[in-house]
Amino acid sequence: MGRKAGVMRVNPKTLTRKTLPCFQEMLIFLSCIQKFNYDDDKCAAEKRALNMCMELQAKQPKQSSTINYHLQRISRMMKATK
């Protein structure tokens, strides 16, 4: 096991900026419950927004980066043209 030398590859995790979904909704909900002394009934709208956001995120398909596929392809092209 182990990669051959001269293979172009990047770690996609370090490249893509981490997007935090539902971040705003969560912050709004937290500030709301603090304001109303942790009484959940008063923050029903914020709770609903947070739940809808979470459901939407669960339904969306995960987008994985294809940069390594293209890098591998390009490195092969480069080797072929050398």
Add this chain to the structure above:
Amino acid sequence: MSRRSIIEKKTIKSDPIYRNRLVNMMVNRILKNGKKSLAYRIFYKAMKNIKQKTKKNPLSILRQAIHRVTPNVTIKARRVGGSTYQVPVEIKSAQGKALAICWLLRASKKRLGRNMAFKLSYELIDAARDSGEAIRKKEETHRMAEANRAFAHFR
């Protein structure tokens, strides 16, 4: 998680009497030592007690109790730069329901009462009324999440 085969999702069964999946979830968590019939007995007795006490539909009381005990945010420990922070994170709906049922059962076990059916019924009635140990646990979780809200971006 295996690389070769994809695991099929289990079909969630429903309860034989109430035809409800939430009820089935709860009964499964009451279950101990493989004694499913005992678990069913405890649950149905608890429903009967709730109906006697409140004269309302026991299923609606159960639904309300679980709805009130479900948390929306919790905290997760993360190590960032050498120190461990408690980061608030949202909870998915299925996870939240499972947590709610777990807390309700734990709280009813702690109670004083004749038997589990009574303890469970009192805990559910209290939770539907916004009181009781399980609700305290949920509020505590929300409190901790709110207190650590400054670290939310560390997710």
